[in-house]
Amino acid sequence: MSYDECYVKSVIRTIPDWPEPGVQFRDITPLFKDPKALRMISDAFIQRYIDSEITHIASIDARGFLISSIMAYHLNIPLVLVRKKGKLPGETIHQEYKLEYGTAAVEMQLDAVTEGDKVLVFDDLIATGGTILAACSLIKELGAEVYEAAALIDLPDLQGSSKIQDAGVPVHSLLAFEGI
Structure with a gap:
């Protein structure tokens, strides 16, 4: 380390x-x-993506917004938001996903990304992977490509990063914490 x-x-x-x-x-x-x-942490992510092909960062509600906005500024690329259902104005699409105790949904605005865009999905933490997988589904539904999923923290014991990789999306995290 x-x-x-x-x-x-x-x-x-x-x-x-x-x-x-x-x-x-x-x-x-x-x-x-x-x-x-x-x-x-900001510099570590910026250095990873400075020479990449990403065209957008799709950041997941809400702590991810704080780090990803710094990244988008330094990389000079658009930041688009993935929020809990009902939080974004205008026309949106949504995707439900399973929680341990029920379901939740995230949404994106219809004009957030489009065909040809290469999108980095960013969240503060990967637990079960449901939120990131739902965000990836929305991005693909809008015609864009998911370049990678990134997070500050991975909780590998919950196997979310494995589920995301099994869905064909590369995963990068700066830190891992054992346990739940």
Whole structure:
């Protein structure tokens, strides 16, 4: 593990038994109070994609917006939003996905991406993979190509990154935390 990874991991707070017993919640909000850590993670993602073919970043509601907006600015590419159903104005499409306790849905605006676009899907964390897979479905439905799914944190024990890769989408994360 590099110095940067160690430092960033030390800034992320683990909150036991939240939002329910047995869950180890990985709280990234302290990263936004630490300019050094925020620069480290932003720079790592920017360096990864600076010479890539991506044309857009599709960022998932809501903590992902904070990091991906920095990336989009530095890469000089559009940032499009994937939000919970009912949060975007105008014409949208939506995709439902399964949760452990029911279903949820995300949506994108109809004009967010189009044929020929190569889209990086960005979220703060990969758990079960449902949200990212739903976002990928929307992007493909709009005619664009999913270039890769990226996240700050992967929780490999929940197998979300494996499910995303099994769906044919490459996955990149900066950090992994064991457990749920």
